Amino acid sequence: MSIDQLVSQMTLEEKVHMLHGSGKFTSAGVERLGVPALTSTDGPLGVREEIQNDSWAAAGWDNDFATFFPAGGGLSATWNLDLAKQYGEAIGQEARARNKHVLLAPAVNLIRSPLGGRNFEYFTEDPFLNKQLAVPYVLGLQAQDVISCVKHYAINNQETLRGSIDVQADERTIREMYLPVFKAAVQEGNAYSVMSAYNQFRGAYLSENDYMLNTILRDEWGFKGFVMSDWGAVHSTVESAKYGLDIEMGTEIDDYDQWYFSEALIGAVKDGKVDEAVIDAKVKNILYAMNQVHAIDTTGRKSGSINTPEHLEVAYNVAKESIVLLKNENNLLPLKDDQVKSIAVIGDNAKRKHANQGFGAGVKTKTEVTPFDAITTKYPNVKVNYAQGYEEKYLPNDLDRSWGLPIDYSADSNLIKEAVEAASNSDVAVVFAGSNRLVETEAEDRKGLRLPFAQEELIAAVKAANPNTIVVMIAGAPYDVSNVHEQVDALVWSWFNGSKAGDAIVDVLFGVVNPSGKLPVTFPKKLEDSPAHATNSFPGGPDVVTYQEGILVGYRWFDTKNVEPFYPFGFGLSYTTFDYSEPKVMNNGGTITLSLDIANTGDVAGKEIVQVYFGKNNSSIERAAKELKGFAKVELKAGETQQLSVEVPVSELAYYDVETSSWKVESGEYTVWVGASSRDIRSEVSVSLD
Template sequence: MKNKALCLSAAMILLMASCKVNDKAQASASKAYEGKEMTDEYDGKINELVSKMTLEEKVGMLHGYSMFTNKGVERLGIPEVHMADGPLGIREELERMSWAPLHLETDYATYFPAGGGLSATWNPAMANLFGTSIGEEARAREKDVLLAPAFNIIRTPLGGRTFEYMTEDPFLNKSLVVPYVVGVQDQNVAACIKHYAANNQETNRGSVDVNMDERTLREVYLPAFEAAVKDAKAYSVMGAYNKFRGDYLCENKYMLQDILRDEWGFKGIVISDWDAVHSTKKALEAGTDLEMGTNAPSFDEFWLANPLIKAVKEGKVAEAEIDKHVKRTLKMLYTLKAMGDATDRVKGSINTEAHFKNAYAIASESVVLLKNSANMLPLQTEGVKSIAVIGANATAKHAQGGFGAGVKTKREVTPLDALKAKLPQSITINYAKGYETKFKPKANIKYGDVTVERAETINELDPKMVAEAVAAAKKSDVAILFVGANRDYETEASDRVDLKLPFGQEALISAVKAANPKTIVVFVAGSPYDLNQVEKENQTILWSWYNGSEGGNALADVILGKVNPSGKLPWTMPKRIEDSPAHATNSFPGGATEEYKEGILVGYRWFDTKNIAPLYPFGYGLSYTTFELANAKTDKESYTKDETITVTLDLKNTGKADGKEVVQLYVSKAESKVQRSAKELKGFAKTAVKVGNSEKVSIEVPVKELAYYDIATKSWVVEPGTYTFKLGTSSRDIKAEVSVTVE
C-alpha cells in the first residue's frame, strides 16, 4: 500500500496515539493491522501441567468460580482468568460472589465512546486507538480478558444494544473490529469478541431460535467474526444467548467447531455469555471452554462443574475431552504472559489524561452533521449576547444506566459544562431543562423476554418546564436544544417498542423553534428515531452519541467550529419503521423462532435494492466545507480472481474550511446468476484535505471481496463479468462510477 491515503506508517500511529489526528489520510481498511498468533512455545509445559492435575482441578478451570473469574490451581502456579466488561470502559470492581460493587477509590476508569460513536468515525485508526487504550486500562486493573468488542449486525433500528454494537454492514464492521482487537491484544489482554452469533435482538434473546439461509449467514452475519479470528487472531469468543437452527449457540457444534475451529482455525477459548449454557456433555463437546454466570445455587452447580465431574465418573464424558479445554485456557494464559517466564507483560495505565485525550479524539470524529441548510453551524459568536441551552441531555451523564455494564469514571464533561468553559464570558447562557426523563415502573417484566421498555415512558411534558424553555429561547439570540435518549431508554435486555422520540421531546422541539427561529437541534443518542417532523421544521440538526468522558467537549468544539464534523451514520435512519427490512418482512421480533426473511438485504442494501427512500442514508454526514470527487479510475481494466483492484480519485476541498471526507466505494453487478443487492460497501478512505487543495485517494479492493457464498458448493465464488464501482459520500450520494471486468 504505497499511496499515502492508505499507508499507515509508524509515525502516523504515534501521531494517532498522541491525538494529533490531522493527518492527510487514515487507513481505509483493517488489513493494515495484523494480530499475533497464540504461542505454541509452552505446549510441552502445558501437557506436563495437565498430567499433574486432578479431575476436580481441571473442571474448576472450566466454569465460573466468582462473578468474573474461573478457578486457578495455586499449587501448580495456574492463576484464575480475570475478566472485565468493557463496552464503554473497564467496569468497576464487584464483590467476588455478587453483582454488588466494592465502592473502591482505585477502580475509576476512562469512559470511552459507545460502539455507535466509534463506528461513526469510519476510521480504523480510531478503532485501534480505542482498543489500545481500553486494553491498557484492562491491564492496569490486572485483567486477562476484556469482554468486548460487541459487533453484532444492527438488523433492526429498535435493537436495545444498537448504541453499543457497531454497524449494519459486514465490511464496515470488520474494518473496525480487526484494528480494535489488535489494539487490545497488543496489551497482553485477550479480546472476547461477541456475541457469536446471530444475536441481533434482545427480545427473547435467551430462547429465540434464529433461522436464516447459509448465504445470508456467511455474507452478512459472520464476516466480522471471521476477520477477527483470521486477521486479528482473537484469543476468545463469547457464545451468544440465542439458539441457531435449533441448538443454543453455546452447544452448537456447527458454529463452535465446524466453522469457528475447523474452517477458521480458531485456537483460543469460547466463553459463554452469562447464563447461556444449558447442558453439560453437549455444551462441552460442542466447543464451550468456560461457562460463566449460570443461575445456579452455587458455582459448583454450574453445568460444567459438579455435573461434569459426575458425567466423567459415569463414563458419559471422557477426561481427555476435559483436557482439551483446559489446555486451550492454559495456552491463552501463556500467550498473555500471565504464566511462563516472561517478565515484560504490559503494566497498563488507567484514568489518565492521555486516555481522556484519546476518548476526545474518537468522539470528535464521530459527530454527524445531519442538516445545516441555514448555515447556522459552526456557530458564530461575534455579536451574540445570549444563548439558550435547553434539554435534559445538556446536563445528562451516560457512563452509567440501563441494564448492561457501564463504567465508573471521574470525568464526564457534559455539553453545558463544555459550552460554559468555551464560550466567551460576555455571552449569557440561559439554561432550561425542558423535559423530564421519567419512567413509570411496569409490573412482571422479565428482561430479555419481551419487547418492552424498562418501564413505561412518561411522554407528557410539564407545562411549567416548557414555559421555562420557551422563555429562555425567546430572550436569547440563539437556542441550542440537547435532546435524544439515554442509557435507561436504550438498554441491553430490552428492545424498543417504536421509533418515537421519548419524553415528549418532539412537542418541546416545536415549541422552542417557534419561540426562536435560530434554533440548533442536537441529538445525543445511539439508535435511529423518527425525526420526520424535526427534520421538516428545523434547518440545523446535529447528531452525537454516548460519547465518553470528553463527549461534551467534542460536541462543543464541533458546534463552535474548532472541529469540522466528519462523522458518518453507521446505519440507515428510516422514515418509518415499516420501511426497515426486518419489519417490512414482518419477521421481527418473531416468537419462539425468528426467520430472517430479508436474507442478505440488511440495512441500506434493502433500502437501495427496493428503492425505498430513507430519512438519512447509511454513510451520510455533512461537513462545514464541500468536496468534489474527480478522475475516478482503476489501475487496470481487467483482473483475475487473485488480484487486487486499485481505485484512485482526486478529492478536492472546494469550500471554506479544512475538513475530512469519507470516500465510500460500493460494488454493483448486473446480470448475476444469484440475487445481489443494488450495492455493497467494499472499501472506504477517510482523508483530510485543506481548503483549495486536492488529495489523491486510493482504495484497494481484493477481487475475492467480490465473491458470493455458493450454497451448493459450500464455497466462495467470484462470478466473472463486469462490476461497477460506485464512489460517493453515502450509499445514496454517488458521485462517480467506474467499471472493471473480472475474468
C-alpha cells in the same frame, strides 16, 4: 513448563474447575502449578467498576475509576481505522492496569433492526465496515496483554426473548452478513476468545452448537483460543462439553459446584459420557490464550494505565470524529463565539450523564463532560440560559426495574414554558434531545422510533420562539427525526460518546472541529421500511425468528427494493465541500484499485470519507444492488487536492455458494460507485472480471 506438561500434572477436578466461574468475573486457576485464576471484566464502554466476587454489589474501591469510552455507534461513525486501534489500545491498557486477563469486548453483532436494545454498543449494519473496525480494535487491545473476548457469537441481533429464541437464517445469509466480523476477528485479529451468545441457532443453543463452535469456528477458521459463555447462557453439561464450550460463566446459582461445568461435568467424565481428552483440550485452549498475554509467565507483561489524560484524549478524538451533521441550512453552524452573546441550553440531555445507566455494563468514571459543562467552561463570556425542557417520565408499571420502562410521551407545559422563555431571551437556542441508556438498554428492545418524552413538542415551541434553533440528538440508534428535521435549520447527531462527549459536541457547534462522522446505519422514514420489519420478522417469537430479509440487511434492502431512506447509510455533512474527480480503475487480477482526486473546495479544513460500492451487472444469483467494499478517510486543508487510492481485493466480491460450500466470484461486468454516502454517488465506472 509447556502447556501439555501443565495439563498432564492436573487432576480431573483441577481441570474441570478451570472451566466454570469461581466468582462473577473469575474462573479458577491451579495455584500449585502457578496458573492464576482467569479474571475478566465488562468492557464495551470502558472497564467496569470492581464488584464483589460473589455478588453484583460494588466492591467499594476508591481506585477503580476508568475512562468512559464512546459506545460502538460512536466509534463506527468515525469510519477511522487508526482510531479503532487507538481505542483498543487505550481500553486494553485500562484493563491491564486493573489486572484483568479478559476484556468482554468488542460487541460486534450486526445491527439488523433499528429497535435493537444493544445497538448503541454495536458497530454497524454493514458486514464490511463491521470487520474493518473490529480487526484493529482487537489487535490494539491484545497488544496490551489482554485477551479480547469478541461477542456475541453469533447471529444475536435482538434482546426480545434473547435467552430462548431460535434464529433461523439460511447459510448464505449467515456467511455473508453475520459471520464475517467474527471470522476477521479470529483470522486477522487473532482474537484469543469468543463469547457464545444467549440465543439458539437452528435448534441448538449457541453454547452447545456443534456447527457454529466446532465446524465453523475451530475447523474452518482455525480458532485456537477459548469459547466463554455469556452470563447464564449454558443449558447442558454433556452437550456443551462435546460441542465446543470451554468456560461456563454467570449463572444465578450461588453454589459454583452446582453449575453445569462443575461437579456435573466431573461426573459425566467418570460416567464415560464425556472423554477426559475433551476436558484436556478445553484447558489447553484456556492456557494457550493465557500464555499469549503473559498471564502465567509474567515476564515482560505490560503493566497498563488507567484514567489517564492520554486515554481521555483518545475518547475525545473518537467522539469528535463520530459526530454527524445531518442538516445545516443557512449556515447556522458553526456558531461564532464573538457574535453569540447569549445561548439557551435546553433539554435533559444537556446535563445528563450516560456512563452508568441501564441494564448491563457501565463505567465508574471521574470524568464525564456534559454539553452544559463544556459550554460554560469554554465560553465563560457567553450568557447561558438553561432550561430542562423535558422530563424523563415513564408510565405506571409493575416492572421491578429502572430500565426499559414504558415511556410517557405527554408534554410538561411548565417545562416547555421555561424553555420558550430561555430561547426568547437568547441569541441562539440549542436543544439537547434524544435518548438515554435507560431507554436504550441491554435485555429490552425498543418499541418504536418515536422520540421519547414529548421532545417534538418542545422543539417546535423553542423553534417558534427563536428561529436560530439548533437540535443536538444524543442517542445510540435511529429515531424518527422527520419532524425535527423539517422544523429546524441545524440538526446534529451525537452518540453515547464517553468521558469527553460534551467537549466534542461543543467544539463541533463552535467550529473548533469540522464534523466528519458518517452514519453507520440507515435511518428509515418509517419503521415498516426497514427490512426486518417490512418482512414482519422482528422480533419473531414465541419460539422462532426467521430472517426473511436474507442478505438484504440495512441499506442493501433500501437500495435493492428502491425504498427511500430518511438518512442513508454513510450520510454526513461538513462545514466545507468536497469535489471528486472521475476515478480511474485498474484490475491487476487479485486487486481492483480505484484512483481519484478529491478536493476541498470550501474555506475550512475538513475530513471526507470516500465510499466505494460494487454491484454485479446481470448477476446469475440474488444480490444486493450495491455493497460497500472499500472506503478511505482523508483530511484536506481548505483548497487542497489529494490523490486517493482505494484497493479492493477481488475476493471481497465473492458470494457464498451454498451448493459447493465455497466462496465464488462471478465473472463479468461490475459497476463501481464512488460516493459520499450510499445514495450520494459522485461517479460510476465499470470493471470486468474473468
